[in-house]
Amino acid sequence: MVVEFRVDDKKATGSVSQVGKGAAMGYSSGEEILRLEADDFGDWVGLLLWQGADGRKRWDPIRFVATSTQLDASTGMDSCYKKMPRVR
Helix, strand or coil: CEEEEEEECCEEEEEEEECHHHHHHCCCCCCEEEEEEECCCCCEEEEEEEECCCCCEEEEEEEEEECCCEEEEECCCCHHHCCEECCC
């Protein structure tokens, strides 16, 4: 799955631009799955839309730390949110 971010000052939203294997979990192209705000430390904190294979959905807390080459996220979910490459 590829997520594109839109940033407006200290707020950002992430929407699915390429579903890929996320389609198996019910995600769709254009769907907003991240709502974030920058904190005083430069991290992005907010909510991630989690979807289960059985159709369940919920908004889980998430924290992103961004560098020039990758994003790392702290969340209670699996490790797929670690060391994500940034594409420009």
